[in-house]
Amino acid sequence: IHSMQIPMDKLQDIYKKYDKNKLITKLDNHKIVKFGGFAGNYQIKIQEKTGGKISVDVGTIIIAGGTKQYPPAEGQFKYGISSSVMTQSEFQEKYDKKGLRKISRAVILLCVNQRLDPESKYYSQVRNQFGSEFLTTSNCSNVCCARSLKIAKQIKEQNENAEIFVLYRDMQLTGGKLEQVYRELKNDVVFLRYDSAAEIEPKIIKEGGSGANGRIYISFNEVNTKTKIGLEADILVLATPIATSEKTLDLARLLKIRTEKYGFFQEEHSKVLPLNSTRKAIFLCGSVQWPNNPDLEVSQALGAAMKAANFLAEGYYEGLAEVAEIDKDKCIGCGTCIRLCPYKAITFNIEAKHYVFGDRNIRKAEVNPLICQACGICMSECPVNAIIIPNSNDGAYINMIAQFAEGKEEGN
Known part of the structure; x- marks a missing residue:
């Protein structure tokens, strides 16, 4: 989901330049199966989608990995049962401008299964569905709050009379631009903080209408007023966990790069050496470090590219002064x-x-x-x-x- 600051047409221009550059070889659906060497002389063996293998020697590497989004558990908040309940990504795919105009009331629920309390009635249900890897979703997904602002803004732009409610535990907005968008939306969008205690989590109390397209009713305890509130809506949009993917973890193990406790790649030093992995001449950008918005990912990509270019421009590499x-x-x-x-x-x-x-x-x-x-x-x-x-x-x-x-x- 692209941010409000990077137009899609600008990204398309970048893609076109990428495809036309003769110095760039694109290998789709290929997999790294063997890795060795050292900074300035890494040896990589790649398995082609046809089954063949090719070997490549490189001086430096930039890792621009992605993340995985966990859907709600089956039946949770009527997800998978009612077409009125969807994730943020599914909302973006489903609604065009014409569809947005038909929405009169929407509820956006943040932190679904995020930092889930073990005492929650959903905890065992979600663990049973996703297995032990669900432990990685104990981190904050970082971008869900910004996505909720974007969805609310899109609906209001197409239907200024639409009523929108954003239910949140904490609002995590990085950067002054997002904070400004939040302040502007507060005039037209209702932000309510719900109590995330296990026994009073937000829950669907009934579904109106007939069939799977009925309106949704949700009740929750509001923190500031300490009152129970019930809302009716055309759609319920769920912000579910974004975590590191199994493919990213496999790559970390193959390249022998350390990961932090949530499974994301660890920088050598976040203040002194940002974008440097724990292996020399291997640099990081994108959500391989943490779920990031596209603006930050573009900045990281430029920084990683500059670091890689500087390393190659040196022409040689000296190891550490003191080794084993x-x-x-x-x-x-x-x-x-x-x-x-x-x-x-x-x-x-x-x-x-x-x-x-x-x-x-x-x-x-x-x-x-x-x-x-x-x-x-x-x-x-x-x-x-x-x-x-x-x-x-x-x-x-x-x-x-x-x-x-x-x-x-x-x-x-």
């Missing part, structure tokens, strides 16, 4: 570090001569300094303490503690 180092005299070739390294920076050196350890020949582990991110997992898990990271070992920390204690004694 393996003492080959201590290494017993157990493979613990190889198994645990989240970046696949450690491998057995298959070309080097095997070392003799006791009565057997073993291979020694080896660190690729261009891939290693000095996270310290290998160092802490090595059973024979064969791995160190300079200035991050026990001796360095003991010295720092001793210096701190010495300073305390001197009163510094």
Whole structure:
């Protein structure tokens, strides 16, 4: 759903330029099946839709992933039973200008199944339908409030006499433009805050008319006045959770990029290094980080493109100054570090001569300094303490503690 600030015709112009650019190769319905290498020299194997495979070497990567919207549970708020009940996305697809003029009364209900209370009567119903992945919808979807403003604005533009009610838990509006739209709409649209406590959630109390096209009645407890309110409407529009998709999670696992607790890609540092993933030369934009509106996604895309161009313009890449180092005299070739390294920076050196350890020949582990991110997992898990990271070992920390204690004694 495109925002109020980006006209669709402008996006179409961008699409046309994209298709005409001979330096851009578009691979529709292809899938990355293998990934390796390091910043400046990533190797990707792609499975074609015909079943064949192609290999591509790239210096940098921009990930512009999407999200998944969860529909209401079957029968919830009469969804799937009454044609008058729909999600925000379904509303956008269903109504053209002519259809909008026929709407005389609309209710937009925000935060349906969002941050759902485990005590809610809907919790077990939704969990049974969507399984364990429903846990990812405990985050705020970020864009639903803005979408509700857009829907209300579209209806009022086509029918100024239409009555519109927006029922919300919290209004989450990012940016001054959306706040301005909200203030303007408050003159014509009624915003009511409902009580989200499990026992008094908004619910359909009856459906009027005949068949599946009857009017909808909804009752809820309003927070500010502490009164129970009943509303009748032609349509009920539901804002349902937007969460990271399974495909996005699969991609994160394949590329060895960290995700935060809700499954979205994690930036290296949101303040210092925005749009940088936790792997060098892999940049992020769009809703792969969080559900975003198109305005912000376009800004992120421009920023990610600039970062990628700057990286390629350098012409070379230097790894971290301090990375993990393996003492080959201590290494017993157990493979613990190889198994645990989240970046696949450690491998057995298959070309080097095997070392003799006791009565057997073993291979020694080896660190690729261009891939290693000095996270310290290998160092802490090595059973024979064969791995160190300079200035991050026990001796360095003991010295720092001793210096701190010495300073305390001197009163510094």
